[in-house]
Amino acid sequence: MMPFKELVLASHNAGKLKELQAMLGDSVRVRSIAEFSTIEPEETGLSFIENAILKARNAARLSGLPALADDSGLAVDALGGAPGIYSARYADGQGDAANNAKLLHVLQGVPDAERDAQFVCALALVRHADDPLPIICEGLWHGRILHAPRGEHGFGYDPLFWVPECDCSSAELPAAEKNQLSHRARAMSLLKQRLGIA
Numbered sequence: 001m002m003p004f005k006e007l008v009l010a011s012h013n014a015g016k017l018k019e020l021q022a023m024l025g026d027s028v029r030v031r032s033i034a035e036f037s038t039i040e041p042e043e044t045g046l047s048f049i050e051n052a053i054l055k056a057r058n059a060a061r062l063s064g065l066p067a068l069a070d071d072s073g074l075a076v077d078a079l080g081g082a083p084g085i086y087s088a089r090y091a092d093g094q095g096d097a098a099n100n101a102k103l104l105h106v107l108q109g110v111p112d113a114e115r116d117a118q119f120v121c122a123l124a125l126v127r128h129a130d131d132p133l134p135i136i137c138e139g140l141w142h143g144r145i146l147h148a149p150r151g152e153h154g155f156g157y158d159p160l161f162w163v164p165e166c167d168c169s170s171a172e173l174p175a176a177e178k179n180q181l182s183h184r185a186r187a188m189s190l191l192k193q194r195l196g197i198a
């Protein structure tokens, strides 16, 4: 049983929100942080976990509700794990298309065998803004960076992320399939186990 009836999702990313909502199903009533504020907190942490906690605390403070945050990104082996926690800001806040273009540019000439990458997701759940024991769950999804975008689904770096087990990019996967396999799906599955709603 979910330990509470209502929960605020701390994300301002529409793609992420849709996936998180689909994964939570009707286990809990989901509210959006947009109901309470349009100001995004500064992500000052040095890890996905710190940023997830920071976003969850901020949302709990603004809403007075338990809050779930997701901090995620793409870690490319050939780039020493970049863009990592800076994935959303990779092209200085110019958005997904610019981030993808920059990634393709910096990987120009890098052969397939050196284009391994993983999507990383950290979920943080706080029961209230000052919760001394946030629940943290992580998920990874291994893939490879393509040489050109493919597919129309998903968001962010999905068109550049080749998923070997599906033989397609993550933007070519229907939402329901991505939501079974992704870094976010793995983290959410662990969270549900922790909460006893699996």
Ligand SMILES: O=c1nc[nH]c2c1ncn2[C@H]1C[C@H](O)[C@@H](COP(=O)(O)OP(=O)(O)OP(=O)(O)O)O1
Pocket: 010, 011, 012, 013, 016, 040, 043, 055, 070, 071, 072, 073, 074, 087, 088, 089, 099, 119, 154, 155, 156, 157, 158, 182, 184
């Ligand atoms: O499944 C994914 N498919 C494609 N791209 C993804 C995925 N998951 C994370 N990403 C990319 C998008 C963004 O460039 C960064 C997340 O940055 P991150 O700060 O966690 O989210 P955000 O600023 O978009 O929204 P918010 O902080 O309000 O939740 O990683």
Ligand SMILES: [Mg+2]
Pocket: 043, 088
């Ligand atoms: Mg963010």
